[in-house]
Amino acid sequence: MKHSRKEVTIVVDGKKMVCPEGESLLKVAQANGVFIPALCYFDHVDPPLGTCRVCTVKVKGKYTAGCQVKAQEGLEVEVMSPELLDHRKAVVEMLFTEGNHICPLCEKSGKCVLQALGYEMGMDTPRFTFTFPGREIDYKPKHIIMEHHRCIQCKRCVEEVFTDDGKPVFYFQQRGKETVVAVDYEQEARLTYEQAHRAMEICPVGTILLKEDTIDTPGYRKYDKMPISAVSPAVEATLAAPRTESAPEVKKKTVATVSLAGCFGCHMSMLDMDLNLLDLIQLVTFNRSPFTDIKQFTTRCDIGLIEGGCCSDENVEVLRKFRENCEILVSVGACAINGNLPALRNWMPLEQTMEEAYLQSATSDETAVIPHHEDLPKILDKVYPCHEVVKIDYFIPGCPPGADHIYKVVQNLLFGTKFNVPYEEFKYD
Ligand code: SF4
Numbered sequence: 001m002k003h004s005r006k007e008v009t010i011v012v013d014g015k016k017m018v019c020p021e022g023e024s025l026l027k028v029a030q031a032n033g034v035f036i037p038a039l040c041y042f043d044h045v046d047p048p049l050g051t052c053r054v055c056t057v058k059v060k061g062k063y064t065a066g067c068q069v070k071a072q073e074g075l076e077v078e079v080m081s082p083e084l085l086d087h088r089k090a091v092v093e094m095l096f097t098e099g100n101h102i103c104p105l106c107e108k109s110g111k112c113v114l115q116a117l118g119y120e121m122g123m124d125t126p127r128f129t130f131t132f133p134g135r136e137i138d139y140k141p142k143h144i145i146m147e148h149h150r151c152i153q154c155k156r157c158v159e160e161v162f163t164d165d166g167k168p169v170f171y172f173q174q175r176g177k178e179t180v181v182a183v184d185y186e187q188e189a190r191l192t193y194e195q196a197h198r199a200m201e202i203c204p205v206g207t208i209l210l211k212e213d214t215i216d217t218p219g220y221r222k223y224d225k226m227p228i229s230a231v232s233p234a235v236e237a238t239l240a241a242p243r244t245e246s247a248p249e250v251k252k253k254t255v256a257t258v259s260l261a262g263c264f265g266c267h268m269s270m271l272d273m274d275l276n277l278l279d280l281i282q283l284v285t286f287n288r289s290p291f292t293d294i295k296q297f298t299t300r301c302d303i304g305l306i307e308g309g310c311c312s313d314e315n316v317e318v319l320r321k322f323r324e325n326c327e328i329l330v331s332v333g334a335c336a337i338n339g340n341l342p343a344l345r346n347w348m349p350l351e352q353t354m355e356e357a358y359l360q361s362a363t364s365d366e367t368a369v370i371p372h373h374e375d376l377p378k379i380l381d382k383v384y385p386c387h388e389v390v391k392i393d394y395f396i397p398g399c400p401p402g403a404d405h406i407y408k409v410v411q412n413l414l415f416g417t418k419f420n421v422p423y424e425e426f427k428y429d
């Protein structure tokens, strides 16, 4: 006869939760809307593996693996303190830096639990130095490839993959930093296709790959859209659990950028922000911009950065759209501010400019014509600076303006951060 387990009350971050005695803390928290990340955890492996420490929580002030904590009366657990959020993020960063993880090239990208946790925790540049280990990829097994660069040594395959007569297929070899998960080739060859496929699914990262097959959805995916059928039901549920309210959501500002009659030099300067760009994308989302390839506004933006002046009716139309859709409009660089090089043609009539450009140039021959089609933008009589077409709120001079300069202005406009502009920052290359 099956006995139902006694109910107990545990306290997670000050919130009471009632559950069966001995229930896994991960499951109880999850059922009550608290997200404790997990990586090596595998539902029916008991006791849990406890190898990754991604689930670290605090019990009685001591760090412990949350997946190994069982519910008992009076248990008090700390899960979502800023210190623990940062601690768990550090563990994920460590796992990334310990191996060689190049997600855009990885077959498991989009179905990888480590990658999902990186997104979940907002990881960008890890605080640890990359170790770039020189590991071999093992192509010798019959069904699978072992991509050792990505192994996090979670032990799932060692504990879970066996032949029909119970022989292990994976085992740990060597020790310390040299530890690798090796394959018993003889036993591996006895696996069926389905068993080998399951081994690939059990691996939470992209280490075990099937030769006969590939992951069906390669490529970059955001966590929110990630299909998670490749992970165990428990981890799938953990990943799908609603995020706790304690995880602060930063309301990002939106920025749009465009190049009109410019050379893209100002956009290149924006990219030159280097690491500041990483700070910036924590704070802002780019909407319509060559950076995103979004061609139409999908929302009203806080700030629009305009490179280049107006030399065609299309430039005018785009600039007006920016004025309509941006709270603050900024002319970035000399072309937007005074027309700059493209405006050199302003001293001669348009007809003469077109003849010079298309009929008289060094590469023109007797077949040359002035392009003319109703689909082509109409060239204006002269090049206009942006503020002569629409109201411009701010100007960032330079050709191109320096990356730091643009960064500081954007920060100032969006967040009121004060700064001085030294004379040297006005740059005309
Ligand atoms: S295993 Fe995961 S984290 Fe590593 S490269 Fe592949 S997708 Fe990225």
Ligand code: SF4
Residues within 6 Å of the ligand: 150, 151, 152, 153, 154, 155, 156, 157, 158, 170, 181, 202, 203, 204, 205, 207, 208
């Ligand atoms: S191969 Fe995959 S499942 Fe096995 S220990 Fe490495 S990461 Fe874990």
Ligand code: FES
Residues within 6 Å of the ligand: 037, 038, 039, 040, 041, 049, 050, 051, 052, 053, 054, 055, 056, 065, 066, 067, 068
């Ligand atoms: S140690 Fe708990 S999920 Fe890995």
